[in-house]
Amino acid sequence: MNIAVLGTGSVGQALAVKLHELGHQVYMGTRNVRNSLQKTGKDTWGNKLIGDWIRDHPNIKLVTFQEAVKESGDLLVFAMNGHAAFESLDAVGKDLLHDKILIDISNPLDFSQGFPPSLFVSNTDSLGEQIQKAYPALKVVKTLNTMSNPVMVNPGIVEGDHTVFVSGNDQEAKSRVSEWLISLGWKENHILDLGDITTARGTEMILPLWLRIYHNLKSPYFNFHINVSTKAG
Amino acid sequence: MNIAVLGTGSVGQALAVKLHELGHQVYMGTRNVRNSLQKTGKDTWGNKLIGDWIRDHPNIKLVTFQEAVKESGDLLVFAMNGHAAFESLDAVGKDLLHDKILIDISNPLDFSQGFPPSLFVSNTDSLGEQIQKAYPALKVVKTLNTMSNPVMVNPGIVEGDHTVFVSGNDQEAKSRVSEWLISLGWKENHILDLGDITTARGTEMILPLWLRIYHNLKSPYFNFHINVSTKAG
Numbered sequence: 001m002n003i004a005v006l007g008t009g010s011v012g013q014a015l016a017v018k019l020h021e022l023g024h025q026v027y028m029g030t031r032n033v034r035n036s037l038q039k040t041g042k043d044t045w046g047n048k049l050i051g052d053w054i055r056d057h058p059n060i061k062l063v064t065f066q067e068a069v070k071e072s073g074d075l076l077v078f079a080m081n082g083h084a085a086f087e088s089l090d091a092v093g094k095d096l097l098h099d100k101i102l103i104d105i106s107n108p109l110d111f112s113q114g115f116p117p118s119l120f121v122s123n124t125d126s127l128g129e130q131i132q133k134a135y136p137a138l139k140v141v142k143t144l145n146t147m148s149n150p151v152m153v154n155p156g157i158v159e160g161d162h163t164v165f166v167s168g169n170d171q172e173a174k175s176r177v178s179e180w181l182i183s184l185g186w187k188e189n190h191i192l193d194l195g196d197i198t199t200a201r202g203t204e205m206i207l208p209l210w211l212r213i214y215h216n217l218k219s220p221y222f223n224f225h226i227n228v229s230t231k232a233g
Numbered sequence: 234m235n236i237a238v239l240g241t242g243s244v245g246q247a248l249a250v251k252l253h254e255l256g257h258q259v260y261m262g263t264r265n266v267r268n269s270l271q272k273t274g275k276d277t278w279g280n281k282l283i284g285d286w287i288r289d290h291p292n293i294k295l296v297t298f299q300e301a302v303k304e305s306g307d308l309l310v311f312a313m314n315g316h317a318a319f320e321s322l323d324a325v326g327k328d329l330l331h332d333k334i335l336i337d338i339s340n341p342l343d344f345s346q347g348f349p350p351s352l353f354v355s356n357t358d359s360l361g362e363q364i365q366k367a368y369p370a371l372k373v374v375k376t377l378n379t380m381s382n383p384v385m386v387n388p389g390i391v392e393g394d395h396t397v398f399v400s401g402n403d404q405e406a407k408s409r410v411s412e413w414l415i416s417l418g419w420k421e422n423h424i425l426d427l428g429d430i431t432t433a434r435g436t437e438m439i440l441p442l443w444l445r446i447y448h449n450l451k452s453p454y455f456n457f458h459i460n461v462s463t464k465a466g
Contacts, residue, residue, distance in 0.1 A: 118356045122438070124346075160394075162460040165442075194445045202442030205355075209398075209435030212427045219465030225458040227395040232452030 004029055004072035006065055006088055007080035008036055008050035010043070011105065011149045015077055016060050018153035022183055026060045029068030031091070036062060065091045069100065075180065076100050082108040082127045083120065089135060098137040101173045103180070104128050104200075105144040105152070107207050116211045119204060128167060128200030139173035141166060142200040143181065146210060148220030155185045155223075162223035163192050167199040192226060237262055237305035239298055239321055240312035241269055241283035243276070244338065244382045248310055249293050251386035255416055259293045262301030264324070269295060298324045302333065308413065309333050315341035315360045316353065322368060331370045334406045336413070337361055337433075338377040338385070340440050349444045352437060361400060361433030372406035374399060375433040376414065379443060381453030388418045388456075395456035396425050400432040425459060 005016050006029040016026045030036045030050070039049040047053075054062045061071075069076060069092045076097075080088060085106060089097065108127040110120040121127055128142040143166045144152045151158055164186050168174045178191050194202060206224065214220060238249050239262040249259045263269040263283065272282040280286075287295045294304075302309060302325045309330075313321060318339060322330065341360040343353040354360055361375040376399045377385045384391055397419050401407045411424050427435060439457065447453060 113357075122356050123351045123441075157464060158460050158462045160460055161458075192446070192449075194442075194449060199442075199445045202439075202445045205438040205441050206435075208356075208438050209427075209432075212432045212435045213425070213459060216425075216427065217461060217465050219461070221462035221465040223460055225394075225460045226446060227391050227393055227456050227458045228450060228452070229391045229454035231390060232450050232454040 001025070001073045001075075002027060002071050004068035004076045006068060006076060006078050007084075008053075008062070009080065010045065010047040011152070012077075012079040013047070013050075013053055014149035014153050015079055017057065018184060020057075020059055027068040027071045028054075028060050028062050029065040029088070030062060031065065031088070033062055033064060066093070066096065069096045072100075074099070074101050075103060075176070077103045078106055080106060082106040083110075085127060085131055086134065089131070094135060094137065097135050099139070101139045101141060101176055102131065102135075103144070103177055104131060104140050104142045107145050107204055109207065116208065116215070119207065122201065122205050124201075126198070126200040126204050128197050128204070132169065132197045139168065139170040140197055141168035141170075141173050141177040142197065142203060143167070143177060146203050146206055147223045148214075150220055151223050153184055155187075155190070157221055158223045160225075161190065161227075162225040163190055165203045166191060166193045167195065167197055167203060169196050234258070234306045234308075235260060235304050237301035237309045238312055239301060239309060240317075241286075241295070242313070243278065243280040244385070245310075245312035246280070246286055247382035247386050248312055250290065251417060253290075253292055260301040260304045261287075261293050261295050262298040262321070263295060264298065264321070266295055266297060299326065299329065302329045305333075307332070307334050308336060308409070310336045311339055313339060315339040316343075318360060318364055319367065322364065327368060327370065330368050332372070334372045334374060334409055335364065335368075336377070336410055337364060337373050337375045340378050340437055342440065349441065349448070352440065355434065355438050357434075359431070359433040359437050361430050361437070365402065365430045372401065372403040373430055374401035374403075374406050374410040375430065375436060376400070376410060379436050379439055380456045381447075383453055384456050386417055388420075388423070390454055391456045393458075394423065394460070395458040396423055398432075398436045399424060399426045400428065400430055400436060402429050
């Protein structure tokens with residue numbers, strides 16, 4: 001099917017490659033196609049910038065946010081820094097977003113004070129909730145935001161049991177996203193539906209811990225697992 | 234050895250029982266002994282209140298915060314609600330706290346808006362850091378705050394691998410606390426030293442996720458595990 005990936009950074013790139021491998025036509029959305037094509041070289045993490053990357057991936061279509069959503073089926077993947085959420089969605093407009101499912105894998109990271117970043121929304125609110133509130137007819141499903149992009153698209157890279165969380169108000173949308181996660185390689189019993197979109201506070205707020213563990217391990221190849229005793233329920 | 238447990242609620246009770254079983258003399262600290270002895274019946278979770286509980290546990294000594302610290306060796310366990318931290322430590326005084334190790338298992342939970350609670354400090358600060366800053370000569374080690382009290386004192390209740398985090402500025406104090414955790418039943422390879430006390434932000438901030446999982450499972454018998462790929466490092 002046709003699927004929109006909003007965002008051209010390393011997370012968007014990893015998801016675009018995986019979704020293309022799975023047989024989907026990926027429409028990668030960006031603010032300004034011409035500007036994106038001029039971004040060449042690598043970022044500070046060694047990932048190719050979109051201008052070079054897209055030339056290596058001619059099967060991925062680089063288009064505007066609005067075109068990406070127009071061309072896609074019901075699934076949109078939001079794979080940008082959290083602070084870009086409203087700018088990019090506003091560029092699409094409410095009419096086109098109506099009844100779409102937004103797979104929100106972003107985090108509200110604030111790098112303004114350096115590393116480690118803090119969160120620009122947390123505790124009594126979350127970015128997932130803010131997006132849902134701003135676009136009531138969009139079905140926001142927060143997921144995949146608690147791990148590195150290699151783990152997102154290749155969960156088997158971490159051996160054994162580990163968890164992907166799902167938060168959202170619409171049960172049918174969460175079922176669709178769970179099927180999509182399974183298509184990426186996630187095991188059904190590793191998908192943990194936390195409840196409505198307010199539970200995104202919990203998953204966004206574990207980013208500070210994720211960042212400290214990443215800093216200690218110097219590796220992105222790990223994930224959280226919720227180990228439940230057989231004594232439970 | 235003699236060990237102080239500051240706090241008389243279910244977490245303090247669970248730790249006091251375990252530490253007594255391990256052969257320690259436990260001094261349980263409270264604001265006012267006479268008032269504590271008058272608290273009878275059960276709390277909303279079905280746990281005995283301290284007045285009844287202490288009569289069932291004659292080997293545990295119920296004393297003031299200050300007496301508990303006076304009688305203890307170098308280890309103090311802070312097992313109260315986070316908002317009581319400064320009141321109780323101020324009652325002890327800086328002189329007695331000098332060079333002691335405070336095992337801080339509290340969380341800055343704010344129940345003023347009901348369930349689920351939010352945090353009264355988070356994101357750019359933590360309760361662990363605030364205590365360390367207020368008492369520079371106290372060696373604060375944050376640990377055990379990411380799980381229920383049955384799991385704290387009996388980690389084997391959750392089968393398989395799961396993690397206990399440690400945060401603190403003093404490496405020797407963290408080594409002492411790690412030995413103490415091992416004495417409670419924790420496996421050495423399940424103890425994850427995150428770094429200095431600022432990493433307590435990470436562990437305190439996973440409480441909202443913990444609370445949602447608890448709400449879904451309706452069981453306290455689970456824990457977080459950090460599953461690291463063999464590809465890491």
